[in-house]
Amino acid sequence: MKSWLCAVAIFVAISANQGSVLAQSKNPVVVITTSMGEFSLQLDQDKAPLSVANFLAYVKANHYDGTIFHRVIKGFMIQGGGMMPDMREKPTRAPIKNEAANGLKNERGTVAMARTADVDSATSQFFVNTGTKNAFLDHKVRDYGYAVFAKVVAGMDVVDKIESVKTAPGDVPVEPVIIKSIRVKS
Secondary structure, X not given: OHHHHHHHHHHHHHHHHHHHHXXXXXXXXXXXXXXXXXXXXXXXXXXXXXXXXXXXXXHHOOXXXXXXXXXXXXXXXXXXXXXXXXXXXXXXXXXXXOOHHHOOOOOOXXXXXXXXXXXXXXXXXXXXXXXXXXXXXXXXXXXXXXXXXXXXXXXXXXXXXXXOOOEEOOOEEOOOOEEEEEEEOO
């Protein structure tokens, strides 16, 4: 009887461990290497499947390599993923459907898809929320909202450092902040 209970306990422990491994692989982590350091994001595939698939397609194509954080507003956000250091916009894939109704909030440390006034216009650009009063970006607060799809899980100090750079008119950093790479953490 004891050996049977021991076998059941081992099975339960192994099953629980496999479940956590599956959960980790379901919500991948990416490492963003910039000219100012690294930070990591955990993507939320459950709540933002289209946004995560879109973001990962750009990551796998190395689209972000060499782009910049081209819009930096202290107390609000840092935006990047679509512009080169000379402010030339990179070609993108087709826009995706806005997933702002997914229940995730634009809170400090979350990451959302950037878009134009057109609700379903997000392509490659994203922003990291650095402010604590960004609820106006949430679904149905002032408009359809901005789809949160990830959160910073390491390196928020690097995000804060980027947020503190000197900017020129248009909120463009005076010294370019380069996204050297974005890679899925293995």
